[in-house]
Amino acid sequence: MIPFQKPVKFGLITGFALIIYTVLLYVLDVDLFSIAFSLINGLLTLGIMIVMAVLGVNKLRDEDLGKKITYLQAALGTFAILLISMYLNGVFSYLLNGIIDPEYMPNKIDSAIAAYEESNIPEAQMNEIAIKFEEAKDATGNFVKSLWISPLASAIIGAIIALFIKKDKTEQIPV
Numbered sequence: 051m052i053p054f055q056k057p058v059k060f061g062l063i064t065g066f067a068l069i070i071y072t073v074l075l076y077v078l079d080v081d082l083f084s085i086a087f088s089l090i091n092g093l094l095t096l097g098i099m100i101v102m103a104v105l106g107v108n109k110l111r112d113e114d115l116g117k118k119i120t121y122l123q124a125a126l127g128t129f130a131i132l133l134i135s136m137y138l139n140g141v142f143s144y145l146l147n148g149i150i151d152p153e154y155m156p157n158k159i160d161s162a163i164a165a166y167e168e169s170n171i172p173e174a175q176m177n178e179i180a181i182k183f184e185e186a187k188d189a190t191g192n193f194v195k196s197l198w199i200s201p202l203a204s205a206i207i208g209a210i211i212a213l214f215i216k217k218d219k220t221e222q223i224p225v
Contacts, residue, residue: 053114057127060106061134067098068139076146076154083162083183096207099135103128103211117219124215128208133201140196148189159183 071094081087107127111119119127147155163180171179186192 052110052123052126054127054130056106056110056114057130058134060102060109061131062138064099064102064106064131064135065138067102068095068135069142071095071098072139072142072146076151081161082158084165099132100207100211102135103131103208104215106131107211107215111215112219119215119217121212121217124212124217125208128211128215129204132204132208136196136200136204140193140200143196144189144193148193152189155189156187159187 075082075091082091107119107124110127111117111124115123163183166176166179
């Protein structure tokens with residue numbers, strides 16, 4: 051249906067870019083759970099994935115498909131790019147948090163819980179936050195969760211991105 055060389059290539063590039071970004075955060079010892087950083091981090095990570103998926107599918111359309119792509123081809127291409135990048139990042143996160151430095155995430159979470167406890171958050175809400183943070187300490191559980199969340203997120207995001215990909219670049223715009 052579509053040649054998958056470009057989606058695989060862009061998925062690998064995106065995955066390695068996310069790994070480099072993760073290593074940078076690790077080396078800089080960034081406070082991962084501050085509200086401001088969490089928002090910025092999520093937007094930046096999603097932005098990197100979306101930009102790379104769009105670039106990859108546009109390159110696929112222009113170089114491999116004669117400047118024409120169907121919605122399904124665009125959706126499959128973006129799905130492949132996103133899934134590969136998310137799986138690569140998930141494997142690296144597991145290696146980092148489960149094998150290389152298993153105390154990294156628990157220490158970050160304990161610091162975040164301590165910071166939240168000093169704020170004026172009601173106790174019931176604080177208990178909910180603490181429970182969610184405790185679940186995030188399990189590297190293996192997070193990895194297993196990523197195995198089913200990544201395809202689902204890739205399909206949804208890929209379907210949305212495919213809506214905005216110009217399907218036929220051979221059409222001439224009248225001047």
